[in-house]
Amino acid sequence: MPSRIVAFNLNGRDVEVMVKPLTTLQTVLREHLHLTATKSGCRQGGCGTCTVLVNGEPMLSCLLPVEDIAGQKVVTLEGITPIEGLHPIQQAFFDNYAIQCGYCSPGVIMVIKALLDRNPNPTRQEIMDAIAGNVCRCTGYEPILRAAEDAARRLQSA
Amino acid sequence: MAKLRGTGIAAVNYPTGMNLGGDPSQALIHATTTGTFVISLSSTDLGQGLKTVIAQIGAETLGVPFENVLIDTADTDTGPHCMGTFASRATHRVGNAVIMAAKEARKAMLEVAAEELEVSPDDLDTDGKGNIFVKGSPERKIDITSLALAAHFKYGRTISGRGMYIKPKSPVDPETGKMDPDSTEAHACVVAEVEVDTETGEVTVISLKSAYEVGRQVNPALVHGQIVGGAFMGMSHALYETTAPYYPSPDHAPGSFSEYIIPGPHELPHIESVVLEYPSVNGPYGVKGVGEMTANAPIPAIVNAVSNAIGVRLTEYPITPEKILRALEKSPKVKQLAENRS
Numbered sequence: 001m002p003s004r005i006v007a008f009n010l011n012g013r014d015v016e017v018m019v020k021p022l023t024t025l026q027t028v029l030r031e032h033l034h035l036t037a038t039k040s041g042c043r044q045g046g047c048g049t050c051t052v053l054v055n056g057e058p059m060l061s062c063l064l065p066v067e068d069i070a071g072q073k074v075v076t077l078e079g080i081t082p083i084e085g086l087h088p089i090q091q092a093f094f095d096n097y098a099i100q101c102g103y104c105s106p107g108v109i110m111v112i113k114a115l116l117d118r119n120p121n122p123t124r125q126e127i128m129d130a131i132a133g134n135v136c137r138c139t140g141y142e143p144i145l146r147a148a149e150d151a152a153r154r155l156q157s158a
Numbered sequence: 159m160a161k162l163r164g165t166g167i168a169a170v171n172y173p174t175g176m177n178l179g180g181d182p183s184q185a186l187i188h189a190t191t192t193g194t195f196v197i198s199l200s201s202t203d204l205g206q207g208l209k210t211v212i213a214q215i216g217a218e219t220l221g222v223p224f225e226n227v228l229i230d231t232a233d234t235d236t237g238p239h240c241m242g243t244f245a246s247r248a249t250h251r252v253g254n255a256v257i258m259a260a261k262e263a264r265k266a267m268l269e270v271a272a273e274e275l276e277v278s279p280d281d282l283d284t285d286g287k288g289n290i291f292v293k294g295s296p297e298r299k300i301d302i303t304s305l306a307l308a309a310h311f312k313y314g315r316t317i318s319g320r321g322m323y324i325k326p327k328s329p330v331d332p333e334t335g336k337m338d339p340d341s342t343e344a345h346a347c348v349v350a351e352v353e354v355d356t357e358t359g360e361v362t363v364i365s366l367k368s369a370y371e372v373g374r375q376v377n378p379a380l381v382h383g384q385i386v387g388g389a390f391m392g393m394s395h396a397l398y399e400t401t402a403p404y405y406p407s408p409d410h411a412p413g414s415f416s417e418y419i420i421p422g423p424h425e426l427p428h429i430e431s432v433v434l435e436y437p438s439v440n441g442p443y444g445v446k447g448v449g450e451m452t453a454n455a456p457i458p459a460i461v462n463a464v465s466n467a468i469g470v471r472l473t474e475y476p477i478t479p480e481k482i483l484r485a486l487e488k489s490p491k492v493k494q495l496a497e498n499r500s
Contacts, residue, residue: 132422
């Protein structure tokens with residue numbers, strides 16, 4: 001099958017990539033566009049670290065053929081990170097020691113971003129439900145839950 | 159059927175570093191032209207916060223602000239040797255090496271400052287805020303950036319230091335078995351509270367409460383992070399993790415990461431911990447080490463709690479629902495419950 005051009009909006013900018021059929025969004029982000037904040041974990045939809053937002057919804061980029069998101073809006077961790085300083089969710093993760101090895105963090109932060117966008121004041125149960133698909137092996141989740149609650153407070157008072 | 163509650167307890171004595179010793183680590187420190195102290199190591203930060211605590215130890219010994227210290231662990235091929243980040247040894251071993259290197263670098267720093275301020279190095283001290291001053295007259299001082307520039311471009315000197323730490327390998331007496339296995343030991347005790355569903359065999363860990371004695375805490379927030387993360391990891395080993403679960407045939411075993419069962423945020427128990435600090439005699443600033451041990455004691459504590467809940471001793475983990483249901487067939491408590499019902 002020949003390669004074809006796929007156009008989509010990435011972090012506010014229109015991009016075009018030349019891809020073989022079924023090339024995943026994860027591969028396009030990391031290997032074609034060199035945006036490596038989106039991590040590559042299990043590559044079978046089991047760990048959540050590759051999560052990005054597609055039209056505001058968290059999606060597993062390792063399972064997503066890039067043709068499927070043609071013309072749509074994709075936001076990665078790079079897209080929410082300001083040029084200087086950190087996004088309030090990132091700052092809350094930093095301040096609450098919610099990052100150890102950091103491998104799960106990009107995916108968890110994107111899931112929390114999507115959650116807080118539609119539900120600015122979630123309960124702890126709602127946060128747990130949101131991040132249930134994200135594997136964290138270091139923190140025991142407790143600092144991540146605290147960070148998410150802290151991020152909600154910061155964004156509401158901003 | 160019923161939900162049975164139980165409590166279990168377990169303790170751990172954790173020896174820091176390699177058994178019998180013989181595991182060295184080295185450190186090199188040099189100041190850049192603008193007064194950043196680069197500590198070169200081959201000791202990898204796995205997320206436990208090694209870079210942070212080593213920068214704290216280096217800054218404390220050098221007498222410079224934490225922000226002036228940069229930890230470089232870029233390449234284990236070219237960096238000073240380190241045996242590795244394992245056995246909770248890094249803060250203890252590498253910290254000691256860094257103290258030795260930092261003392262030499264501090265001496266070089268004070269010698270340059272002595273020339274600039276025209277006093278003896280013995281008359282100088284650091285304020286920890288980036289200045290070196292003359293004892294008794296703090297207005298006579300030089301900041302470390304000016305000092306590093308002067309060392310490089312005026313005096314042609316390096317501000318650097320070499321450090322290493324090794325606990326010499328202990329011989330084992332072939333007759334008596336006598337040996338010196340460890341350099342220091344940290345201690346902990348964990349109490350687990352669980353609930354067992356006798357219908358499904360599922361275990362819910364309600365709480366993990368612990369006391370840790372880990373020597374001096376260089377960074378209490380990072381110690382707490384290790385304890386909470388380790389408690390969760392221990393729970394995961396006690397209840398879930400195996401590549402060979404008790405299933406009818408090997409086809410049912412996990413074949414990939416997606417099928418390998420580990421707990422998620424919903425399984426998070428209430429975790430509570432207190433830390434006691436009895437400084438060690440040979441650790442940097444009294445450090446012992448806390449890492450691996452945090453995942454140790456929760457395992458037997460949880461297994462003991464489940465045994466306590468169902469009245470049957472369990473000797474193999476992970477205690478999956480299959481194992482618990484089989485054990486329940488022998489449980490006097492369950493028999494009693496069934497008799498009461500009929």
